[in-house]
Amino acid sequence: MVKHLFKLIWNKKKQNFLLFSEIFVSFLVIFGVFTFGVYAYKNYMAPMNFEYEDVWVISYTNPLKTENTDSLELFYSTVKQNIKAVPGVIEASYQSANFPFSMSMMTGNIKANGRDINPVNIYDIDDDYAKVLNAKMVEGRWYNKSDAVNNKVIVINKKLKETIFGSGSAVGKYVDGENAKDGKRIIGVVEDLKTEGDYQTVGYGAYRRLDTAGFKWIGTMLVKVKPGADAAFEGRLYKTMANSLKNSNVEIEHLNNKLTSKNKFTLVPLIILSIVAAFLIINVALGLFGVLWYNINKRRGEIGLRRAIGATGDSVSWQLVGESLILATFSLLIGSFFAVQFPLLNVFDLPAIVYVISILLAVIFIYLLVLICALYPGKQAANIYPAVALHEE
Amino acid sequence: MISLQNIEKVYRTDTIQTLALNNISLDVAKGEFLSIMGPSGCGKSTLLNIMGLLDAPSKGSVRIDSQQTNSLGDKQLAAFRNKKLGFIFQSYHLINDLQVLDNVELPLLYRDTTAKQRRELAAQALEKVGLSNRMKHFPTQLSGGQRQRVAIARAIVGRPEIILADEPTGNLDSVMGNEIMDILTGLNQNEGTTIVMVTHDENMARKTHRLVRLFDGSQVQ
Numbered sequence: 001m002v003k004h005l006f007k008l009i010w011n012k013k014k015q016n017f018l019l020f021s022e023i024f025v026s027f028l029v030i031f032g033v034f035t036f037g038v039y040a041y042k043n044y045m046a047p048m049n050f051e052y053e054d055v056w057v058i059s060y061t062n063p064l065k066t067e068n069t070d071s072l073e074l075f076y077s078t079v080k081q082n083i084k085a086v087p088g089v090i091e092a093s094y095q096s097a098n099f100p101f102s103m104s105m106m107t108g109n110i111k112a113n114g115r116d117i118n119p120v121n122i123y124d125i126d127d128d129y130a131k132v133l134n135a136k137m138v139e140g141r142w143y144n145k146s147d148a149v150n151n152k153v154i155v156i157n158k159k160l161k162e163t164i165f166g167s168g169s170a171v172g173k174y175v176d177g178e179n180a181k182d183g184k185r186i187i188g189v190v191e192d193l194k195t196e197g198d199y200q201t202v203g204y205g206a207y208r209r210l211d212t213a214g215f216k217w218i219g220t221m222l223v224k225v226k227p228g229a230d231a232a233f234e235g236r237l238y239k240t241m242a243n244s245l246k247n248s249n250v251e252i253e254h255l256n257n258k259l260t261s262k263n264k265f266t267l268v269p270l271i272i273l274s275i276v277a278a279f280l281i282i283n284v285a286l287g288l289f290g291v292l293w294y295n296i297n298k299r300r301g302e303i304g305l306r307r308a309i310g311a312t313g314d315s316v317s318w319q320l321v322g323e324s325l326i327l328a329t330f331s332l333l334i335g336s337f338f339a340v341q342f343p344l345l346n347v348f349d350l351p352a353i354v355y356v357i358s359i360l361l362a363v364i365f366i367y368l369l370v371l372i373c374a375l376y377p378g379k380q381a382a383n384i385y386p387a388v389a390l391h392e393e
Numbered sequence: 394m395i396s397l398q399n400i401e402k403v404y405r406t407d408t409i410q411t412l413a414l415n416n417i418s419l420d421v422a423k424g425e426f427l428s429i430m431g432p433s434g435c436g437k438s439t440l441l442n443i444m445g446l447l448d449a450p451s452k453g454s455v456r457i458d459s460q461q462t463n464s465l466g467d468k469q470l471a472a473f474r475n476k477k478l479g480f481i482f483q484s485y486h487l488i489n490d491l492q493v494l495d496n497v498e499l500p501l502l503y504r505d506t507t508a509k510q511r512r513e514l515a516a517q518a519l520e521k522v523g524l525s526n527r528m529k530h531f532p533t534q535l536s537g538g539q540r541q542r543v544a545i546a547r548a549i550v551g552r553p554e555i556i557l558a559d560e561p562t563g564n565l566d567s568v569m570g571n572e573i574m575d576i577l578t579g580l581n582q583n584e585g586t587t588i589v590m591v592t593h594d595e596n597m598a599r600k601t602h603r604l605v606r607l608f609d610g611s612q613v614q
Contacts, residue, residue, distance in 0.1 A: 004495070004502055011490040103532025305486040309547070310503035312468050359507055387448040390482060391438065 005323050010332075014239070019291050026284045027366050028210040031278045031339050034358035034365075037272055039350055043270070049191040050133035052255040054229065057099055058083070058221040058241055065249040069212035076215045079287075083223060086240050088233050091224040092267035093132045094210055096124035098222050100133070100195035101258035110206055112175040120160060120204040125212055129207070132224045140171035140188030143209045147187070157205035161189045175206075184325040189370045190329055197259060199266035220392065221257075250308035281369065288373040292324060296381045303381050304389025305362040313382035320381050325367065332363050394555065395421040395444055395588045400440055401452035401528050402610075414415065414450070415610040423554070426581040426588045426596040429510030431607035437557055440607065442509045444589060445478055445557045446470050446587040458554065476505050479548030479586075483560035485540045487532040494528040500551045517544035522576055545576055549586070556580065562597055569598040574600055 009016055061344045064075060076094065083092045097104040100119065107119035130142040138158050147153050154175060161170040170186045177183025192202040210218065221241075225233070225276070234252055241250045296303070303316055311319070343352035416437045421427050421444075429437050431538035438510060444463055445581040455462045458477060465473060479500075489498050497515040508516075519525050522542040529584065532540055541561060546557055562570035574597055580586045590601060598604050606613045 001502055003508065007495060008488075008490055115421045189424065301484075301486055303486055305480075305482075305488075306499070307471070308474060310444065310471050310501040312471040315471075315503065320471075321403075385448075387439075387442040388444075390447070 001319070002090075002322070004327070005151050005319065005326050009326055019288065020331050022284055022287055023366060023370065024232075024233060024329050024335050026280065026369075027335035027362055028338065029277055029280055031358055031362040033273055033336070033355060034361045035342075035350070036273060038357050038361070039354045040266055040270060042351070043194070043201050044198050046192075046194060046202070046380055048194045050135045050193045050195075050370060052100055052133070052259060054225050055100075055132060055255045056223045056225060056229075056234075056237075057253045057255060057258065058223060058237070058292055059253070059380055060219055060221070060241065061152050061249045062219060063245050064217065069215070072215040073212040076218075079241070080221070081246045083221065083237070083239055086233075088226045088229055089237070090226060091128055091132045093128040093222045094126045094215070095129060095219050095220050095222055096121060096122075096214075096218060097220055098195075100193070100255055101197055101262040105263075108162070108206070110160065110204070111176050111177075112173070114162060118161065120206050122329040123205065123207045124218065126210045129222070132222045133193065135193055136191045137189055139169060140186065142188055142190070143207075147209050151209060151211050152180065152184050153187045153209070155188040155190055155207040156186060156190045156206075157190055159200070159202055160204040160206065161186075162223055162269055163204065193380035197262035197266060199263060199270075202304075205386055214327045226318050238363060243254050285369060285373050286382055288324070288370060289377065292320065292374055292377040293380075296320065296377050299381075300384055300389040303384050304386040307384075307386035308390060316384075318379040320378040321371065321374040324370050328366055328370040332366060336363070394425070394458060395419075397440075397455045397545065397588070398456070400443060400450045400455070402436070402443065402448070408418060409476065413610050416445070417435045417607075417610075417612050418455070419612065421587060421589055422568040423580040423587055424581070425579070425603065426601040427590070427603045427605060428601040429531045429591045429607060430595070430598050431590065431613075435607040436610040437607055440471070441559050441589065441591050445480060445568040446474055446610065475500055477555055479551065479553040479555055479556040480550050481541070481544050481558040481561045485532070485537075485544045485564075487540055487543055489532050489546075491531075492528065493530050493532065493535070495542055496532065496548050496573060497546045499547060506553065514550050515546070518550040519543075521549065522546045532606065534570070536569070537565050538572055539570070541565060543575050543578065545573070545580075549580060553586070553593045555564050555589070558588065560591055560593065562594060564594065570594070570597065581608045591605075 004216070020177070064072060066072060080092050080094065083089055096106060098106050105121045107117055108122045109118035110120045127143045127145065137245055138161070142155060156170065156175070164170070164175070165173065170189050173186050174183035177185065190207065193205065194200070194202050223237070238250060306319070307313070308317055336359055339355065339362070343349065343355040399416040400414050401412070402412045406414055407571060417440060425467050429440060430435050432514040434546055439448065443450050457473070460473070460502060462470070462473065490578045494512070497518050498511045510513070516525070516528065522545050524539060526547065527535060527539060527553050532543065535543065556577070561577070562573050565573060577588055577590070578600060581588050592598050
């Protein structure tokens with residue numbers, strides 16, 4: 001019977017072309033939505049690898065005009081001590097503007113093992129950054145005061161380490177040069193910190209220890225506070241910062257609020273795309289339904305004949321559903337051919353598994369859609385009275 | 394072979410009811426070639442549909458090959474039609490998107506047969522109606538007479554004991570009509586197939602064993 005249906009569909013290829021095209025285009029759109037969704041979900045399921053609850057960001061403008069870096073370092077060390085001295089503050093760390101869930105980014109490249117990795121997110125931080133975020137080390141250690149005398153050291157994230165060094169150890173190896181003279185020695189590998197939000201992937205990361213000159217342009221401090229810190233506490237923190245930095249604009253934000261804002265950058269396009277796709281699907285469903293309904297009315301004579309020569313109502317119904325599913329299979333085969341080009345050509349630099357899952361989901365979705373749209377017209381076809389249908393012709 | 398007892402068929406709508414068949418009792422013997430005649434709207438096709446189990450009588454019983462059919466369900470009726478009955482229609486009812494051979498194979502699709510068996514049986518049926526050379530043609534490439542011969546091949550491919558023909562020569566000229574009648578007569582005489590034929594044509598009816606006339610839903614002869 002399947003062969004018979006294939007033959008019937010093939011011989012009616014001109015009539016079926018519109019339906020074929022409709023299913024094909026729908027598949028590609030659904031594939032796109034699923035790819036976006038699966039990618040976001042996969043990222044969402046990945047661990048954050050740091051704690052952002054009760055971490056606040058103090059942004060400030062640098063009020064000092066001095067060019068003396070030692071004076072700058074001394075001044076900002078004092079500011080940090082003042083902040084840490086506020087009751088309720090657990091830890092504090094300076095960081096470049098690309099703090100977690102910010103809209104800023106700073107990228108560069110890292111050369112090692114004959115490879116040039118680009119882009120790498122560069123974070124300028126101080127010795128307390130890992131403590132503020134409770135970031136875990138995969139190997140080696142985080143920065144400490146002993147690194148002040150030798151600034152040719154670096155901490156990288158796990159993803160960068162695995163790309164450059166594979167599963168082997170990275171501590172003690174060099175990047176951006178092959179020895180102590182030219183390169184930077186890796187002292188630690190930190191977990192992949194998902195600092196771009198719940199739905200974004202972790203990129204390559206390199207953490208540089210702030211040197212004395214860095215304070216000229218640093219304007220952010222991360223502060224870990226005790227749970228339950230309230231507005232009164234925030235007021236005290238603000239006053240302390242404002243008093244420490246005269247003539248500076250100070251602003252305090254909470255990382256969990258920043259995360260919510262950041263997530264919207266992924267969710268809003270996904271929701272818009274889903275709404276557009278939903279309208280398309282409704283149109284396709286109505287189109288499929290209409291075409292199948294029309295086909296059944298056009299084929300009443302054939303349906304009557306099939307009943308006369310031995311088809312049951314159910315077999316007529318399933319034949320029509322089967323035809324729709326076979327037609328969908330043709331569309332899905334062509335659609336899948338185009339869809340697999342995305343991982344093969346690495347079009348958007350997404351993991352291949354995201355595309356594979358999206359193709360499978362889109363195939364299942366289209367089959368379900370076609371099945372649902374074909375079931376009712378199929379059922380109606382089964383109810384066609386053969387004597388009447390044969391007489392109409 | 395076919396026994397109709399007190400068949401009555403009433404079509405009802407919300408406002409009116411029409412008596413299409415009124416107390417028809419008819420027996421068709423095995424190997425008989427029976428023709429049914431009557432003016433348009435007298436119930437000929439309705440009677441044939443009831444014999445072919447395509448329609449159920451409002452009253453009365455239909456017995457085919459000693460089998461009481463009134464209580465059969467959809468699946469049993471379909472199987473019964475497939476094995477026991479062959480249909481020929483005035484407008485052929487061929488599927489234009491399928492080649493002649495595929496059209497003839499159709500009844501066998503609803504049986505437990507292999508593709509090879511279907512091919513062989515369909516080819517044999519086409520040979521019987523003299524259309525072996527048209528197997529790969531589509532119905533639209535054939536003349537009316539050839540199409541009706543394809544329809545006959547489809548009706549006999551499953552080797553049914555009964556053929557029900559609803560004005561098989563109605564759309565054909567006399568030459569082609571005679572050709573079709575010759576084939577039907579041959580099937581009846583050589584293979585013992587029981588044939589019930591509805592016709593408007595007295596000449597064709599005269600070639601059958603027995604003639605039944607209907608008028609306003611009642612049997613008048």
